[in-house]
Amino acid sequence: MQKLHFHLLLLSLSCCFVLALSWSQSQQFSHAKNYEGSSNLVDLDYHMGPVLASPINLYIIWYGHWNWRHQTTIRDFIYSLSSSSSFPSVADWWRTVRLYTDQTGSNITGSIVLSGEFYDSRYSQGRYLSRLGIQSVIKKAVTSHPRALPLNPYNGVYLVLSSSDVQVQDFCRAVCGFHYFTFPTIVGVTVPYAWVGYSGTQCPGMCAYPFAWPKYSGRPPPSTNGGNNIMGAPNGDAGVDGMISVIAHELAEMSSNPLVNAWYAGDDPTAPTEIADLCMGVYGSGGGGGYIGNVYKDSWGNGYNVNGVKGRKFLVQWVWNPVKRRCFGPNAMD
Structure with a gap:
C-alpha cells in the first residue's frame, strides 16, 4: 500500500461526505438498481488513486453491548475472507474484488487478517453517533490504555460495528453502512474505515434483506402454502446475517476505493457508484428487479451463496467483475 499516499491525498475537511451503502426501499424492492448483463450502461473508471494492495490488518471496534454469538459469526466471516473453504467460498467471492488494480498494476490483496479488537461497551461517544462521531470512536479505540488498538497508517483498516441499541446518523433511514477515511485532526492520521450497524431490532426489513420483509405501503410479504415466504438466515439471526452482507459490501468498496479517488462510476466523487453499488440486491444468477437470484438452500431451507x-454459510451480495463486465459471484451458473 506504500502508506496509500495518505497525507498527499487528503480532501478538504469541510467536505465530510461519506461513501454510503444506501438501502432505500424504493431502490431495493421496486426499482433495484443493478446492472447485471448491462455492461454498456456502466462507466466504471479508475481515477489513479490507491487500492488496498498490501496485506490488510483489520481491526474491529465493537461499540455498545454485543451478543457473543453474533460476534463469533462476524469473526468467522472475516476469517473466511482469506481462508480455504469448500467451493464456492467467501475467499472465492473475494477473488472478484482482487481483480482491481492500482496504477502500478498491483492487485487488491488476498490477505485480510483480524489483527485486533476493541470493546467500547461503555458507549464512549453516547448512544447516538453522528457520521463524524464515528471517527471519535476510532480515536478512543487507539488511545485507550492499557489495551488500545494499534494506530496503523500503513496497512490498517478499522471496522466500527454498532450494537442494536445504538442509533447512528442516517442509519435505517438512508444507510446500513458506509466507508470513508479518518481525518488527522481527529484521529491523528489518515486510515480507511467502515461502519456497519446491527439492524435486527431497528430496521431488519431494510438492512437485513432478504431475511426480513420491508414494512412499507401496507404491502404484506408474498405467501407460499399459507406462510410468509421470507428466506431463513443461515446463521440463525436475520440482523447479523444481513449485517455480514453489508460488511462484505463495504470491505469490497473500501479496498477498491479507500480514499475516494480510485474505482468508481460517475463524475462526482461525493456521490460515486462503487463496485458493490452496481450490484445492489443481486446474490445469484438472474438477480435483479427485487429478485435476489438463484442461491443455495441448506438442510433447513436457509439461503446462502458462499461457504466459510x-x-x-453466508449470503453476500455480488460485486462488479471488471473482466466479465457484469455482476458476478462464485455461485454464478454460467
Whole structure:
C-alpha cells in the first residue's frame, strides 16, 4: 500500500461526505438498481488513486453491548475472507474484488487478517453517533490504555460495528453502512474505515434483506402454502446475517476505493457508484428487479451463496467483475 499516499491525498475537511451503502426501499424492492448483463450502461473508471494492495490488518471496534454469538459469526466471516473453504467460498467471492488494480498494476490483496479488537461497551461517544462521531470512536479505540488498538497508517483498516441499541446518523433511514477515511485532526492520521450497524431490532426489513420483509405501503410479504415466504438466515439471526452482507459490501468498496479517488462510476466523487453499488440486491444468477437470484438452500431451507470456515454459510451480495463486465459471484451458473 506504500502508506496509500495518505497525507498527499487528503480532501478538504469541510467536505465530510461519506461513501454510503444506501438501502432505500424504493431502490431495493421496486426499482433495484443493478446492472447485471448491462455492461454498456456502466462507466466504471479508475481515477489513479490507491487500492488496498498490501496485506490488510483489520481491526474491529465493537461499540455498545454485543451478543457473543453474533460476534463469533462476524469473526468467522472475516476469517473466511482469506481462508480455504469448500467451493464456492467467501475467499472465492473475494477473488472478484482482487481483480482491481492500482496504477502500478498491483492487485487488491488476498490477505485480510483480524489483527485486533476493541470493546467500547461503555458507549464512549453516547448512544447516538453522528457520521463524524464515528471517527471519535476510532480515536478512543487507539488511545485507550492499557489495551488500545494499534494506530496503523500503513496497512490498517478499522471496522466500527454498532450494537442494536445504538442509533447512528442516517442509519435505517438512508444507510446500513458506509466507508470513508479518518481525518488527522481527529484521529491523528489518515486510515480507511467502515461502519456497519446491527439492524435486527431497528430496521431488519431494510438492512437485513432478504431475511426480513420491508414494512412499507401496507404491502404484506408474498405467501407460499399459507406462510410468509421470507428466506431463513443461515446463521440463525436475520440482523447479523444481513449485517455480514453489508460488511462484505463495504470491505469490497473500501479496498477498491479507500480514499475516494480510485474505482468508481460517475463524475462526482461525493456521490460515486462503487463496485458493490452496481450490484445492489443481486446474490445469484438472474438477480435483479427485487429478485435476489438463484442461491443455495441448506438442510433447513436457509439461503446462502458462499461457504466459510467452521462449516459456516453466508449470503453476500455480488460485486462488479471488471473482466466479465457484469455482476458476478462464485455461485454464478454460467
